Amino acid sequence: MxxxxxxxxxxxxxxxxxxxxxxxxxxxxxxxxxxxxxxxxxxxxxxxxxxxxxxxxxxxxxxxxxxxxxxxxxxxxxxxxxxxxxxxxxxxxxxxxxxxxxxxxxxxxxxxxxxxxxxxxxxxxxxxxxxxxxxxxxxxxxxxxxxxxxxxxxxxxxxxxxxxxxxxxxxxxxxxxxxxxxxxxxxxxxxxxxxxxxxxxxxxxxxxxxxxxxxxxxxxxxxxxxxxxxxxxxxxxxxxxxxxxxxxxxxxxxxxxTPMNSVAGGAGGGLLSRVRQDGPVGAVAVKELRAWWRDSRRRATLLPILVVGILMPVFPAVQGGGTGGVPFAGVTSALFAALAGANLYGYDGTALWQTLVTPGAVRADVRGRLLAMLVVIGLPTLLITLILPGAVGRWGVYPWVLSLHAAALGVGVCSALILSVLAPYPLPPRTGNPFSGGGNPGCAKGLIQFAMVFGQMFAVLPVVAILLIGRATDLKAVEWLALPVGIAIGVAAAVVGARFAERRLTTRGPELLDAVRHR
Incomplete structure (x- = not known):
């Protein structure tokens, strides 16, 4: 044996x-x-x-x-x-x-x-x-x-x-x-x-x-x-x-x-049951929010990355290195947590065929997943971004953290959508270990995540440039100008990612279905 x-x-x-x-x-x-x-x-x-x-x-x-x-x-x-x-x-x-x-x-x-x-x-x-x-x-x-x-x-x-x-x-x-x-x-x-x-x-x-x-x-x-x-x-x-x-x-x-079911909990009830599901996009968004809450594979991917992203700037402060990086914990957590969505269609597996054969479903599916990721990642990381600078007495960094958070979140969700349709891979069944990489070698996922982080850092450079100019000229108005620029970059990146994912699903749907299928 x-x-x-x-x-x-x-x-x-x-x-x-x-x-x-x-x-x-x-x-x-x-x-x-x-x-x-x-x-x-x-x-x-x-x-x-x-x-x-x-x-x-x-x-x-x-x-x-x-x-x-x-x-x-x-x-x-x-x-x-x-x-x-x-x-x-x-x-x-x-x-x-x-x-x-x-x-x-x-x-x-x-x-x-x-x-x-x-x-x-x-x-x-x-x-x-x-x-x-x-x-x-x-x-x-x-x-x-x-x-x-x-x-x-x-x-x-x-x-x-x-x-x-x-x-x-x-x-x-x-x-x-x-x-x-x-x-x-x-x-x-x-x-x-x-x-x-x-x-x-x-x-x-x-x-x-x-x-x-x-x-x-x-x-x-x-x-x-x-x-x-x-x-x-x-x-x-x-x-x-x-x-x-x-x-x-x-x-x-x-x-x-023991019967293992990663989608724990009842079929209805709770806050999500009272959310209006106007149209296909809303239905997909609510479905995805339930999946992020209940699917152990998604929690096993999201939560450790979120925790590490929060504590990366906090840990040096605990060691006596000062609190300079603590206000940016929300930014780093948004940057890293977006990595959890790099294989959205791998979570669904062969259920992807339902989206591919339903006329007009691709657009609603991509945009619903986009909205769900913005809620799952954006809300907790925005809360951290709003609380920590004031908690450590660094009120002057709010233009920095808010503008960088908006840009990092939008670019991160964009990268997640693109990689979900560009390099998907099968995940383990829901009865398996939620930390298993399935048929995907660990190095492949690590390199994909590295590429995502590198791309996010490159995309937020305009925001960093404006913030540095404001700091050099000692003009708070210039620093606050980075906030709308960061929001614009985040929104533009999310739109670009959604359109790329829609086009890829439409033209390469059968190949994606084969890629997420377990052999």
């Missing part, structure tokens, strides 16, 4: 490589990952000749890779579920057999191989201290790889289970946000790569005590011929991995036994 699942995973990965643009970006992601892995292995293996300093470097970099396994799938929705548990529901397999088979299939992809190369730097470091340390390092690297893969699977399965149920929605939101915030300690470690050997003793000790640093501690113990210190971390990693495997098997059993 394990061999069958591994071959299935490799076959599906091979098919993904031949899938045009997605295959290209997948290969590009592998190349970038290999480069990062080689650099990591070199830093660990040759960064220090002393066992203590080498252990600090290894523990820090292992922590970065571990956090990458946690926050990456949550932030860009690329949790791999090439082989879904639901496909094996009818087979006579126990929960532990299923967990073992899926775990073996998880190691068949390129990501574990890349991580093995990165962790292999520990073996190079240990080779300086004899064959015993090398043997300990080899075992530690394998256990470290098993640990990070299982940790990622368990955390995402736990958060995903909460996000699929109405009762656990609030808990899922909190957990997704906290996992996404792992970006900040990871960025802190990356910013201190050049001084890893001279980290403060408290930080170095913390990195050693975390499970991500136990394999490095084991090598340090073997280098010092302290065999108790060498064996205890290995036993600890094995015990933790065994516990994670057991937890994963339990989560898989609950996932298969």
């Amino acid at each position: 394990v061999g069958v699942l591994i071959r299935m995973r490799l076959l599906l990965t091979k098919r993904g490589l031949s899938n045009g643009w997605q295959g290209f970006t997948f290969v590009l992601g592998i190349v970038v990952g290999l480069f990062a892995a080689v650099v990591t292995a070199a830093l660990i293996g040759f960064g220090a000749s002393d066992a203590t300093k080498g252990t600090t470097i290894a523990a820090a970099l292992f922590g970065v890779w571990t956090l990458g396994w946690l926050c990456g799938p949550v932030l860009i929705g690329s949790s791999d579920e090439t082989v879904q548990p639901e496909h094996l529901r009818l087979l006579p397999l126990s929960n532990r057999q299923l967990a073992t088979g899926l775990l073996a299939a998880a190691f068949a992809g390129p990501a574990p191989v890349i991580n093995l190369i990165a962790f292999g730097g520990l073996v190079v470091l240990a080779a300086q201290f004899g064959w015993a340390a090398s043997l300990v390092a080899l075992i530690a690297v394998l256990l470290q790889l098993v640990f990070v893969v299982l940790l990622s699977r368990v955390v995402l399965a736990w958060v995903g289970a909460a996000m699929r149920s109405r009762r656990g929605k609030d808990v899922g939101v909190l957990l997704a946000g906290l996992v996404g915030l792992a970006y900040y300690p990871m960025s802190w470690l990356l910013s201190h790569v050049s001084v890893l050997r001279d980290l403060p003793s408290g930080a170095a000790t913390t990195l050693r005590w975390l499970p991500s640093g136990w394999s490095a501690v084991a090598v340090e113990g073997a280098a010092q011929e302290n065999w108790l210190l060498a064996l205890l971390p290995l036993v600890g990693l094995g015990a933790v991995s065994l516990g994670l495997w057991q937890a994963w098997s339990v989560l898989l059993a609950r996932r298969l036994a």
Whole structure:
């Protein structure tokens, strides 16, 4: 059974490589990952000749890779579920057999191989201290790889289970946000790569005590011929991995036994039931608002990005870097939250055919989705934009934040509409993990999001230019002039995005339908 699942995973990965643009970006992601892995292995293996300093470097970099396994799938929705548990529901397999088979299939992809190369730097470091340390390092690297893969699977399965149920929605939101915030300690470690050997003793000790640093501690113990210190971390990693495997098997059993419906809640009621649905556009907008509220896949995409976008300028202030960026939290949150709409038709899947075969439905569908995105993203981010500058006493930045927010929101929605019809991809079924990227390689989505952010920043340059002129001339009237310019850019971008999406759906509808169809 394990061999069958591994071959299935490799076959599906091979098919993904031949899938045009997605295959290209997948290969590009592998190349970038290999480069990062080689650099990591070199830093660990040759960064220090002393066992203590080498252990600090290894523990820090292992922590970065571990956090990458946690926050990456949550932030860009690329949790791999090439082989879904639901496909094996009818087979006579126990929960532990299923967990073992899926775990073996998880190691068949390129990501574990890349991580093995990165962790292999520990073996190079240990080779300086004899064959015993090398043997300990080899075992530690394998256990470290098993640990990070299982940790990622368990955390995402736990958060995903909460996000699929109405009762656990609030808990899922909190957990997704906290996992996404792992970006900040990871960025802190990356910013201190050049001084890893001279980290403060408290930080170095913390990195050693975390499970991500136990394999490095084991090598340090073997280098010092302290065999108790060498064996205890290995036993600890094995015990933790065994516990994670057991937890994963339990989560898989609950996932298969419990009816999962990502569209939670009743069919009617609530505020949306009292909203007037004048015409097809209004009906589509209300339908989309309900979907954003109820569909766990949309929440899993939107909420972590929204939380991270808000806290990106706030986090430096917490670290003592001043409150200069705090008023712009609404702008950054609008900038990043628009990324959640980069695959609007992927959420619908083959239901897109109903829009394509209904005369005149394309225009109403695109504009209804546009209005829904403006409400879902615009209202909370505008509220943040209005509150934070006054809360921190920065009243003079209101022309800046309001004009940039209007431009960023409109351009972001424009980018989301264009990419939804230009580069759609299938999403997992609603019974699957909402953080799964489906048939789309994670790198493809990451590159698309990068292109969106770059385009948004370029489009708001006229607003920035007016604001800078107003600041240089010390004329508030000139700064406030940026607000109508920002609104105009946002409206124009939204109109351009809607028209492009309408034209693309009309002329390339069958190709889009094929692109969002699960193979």
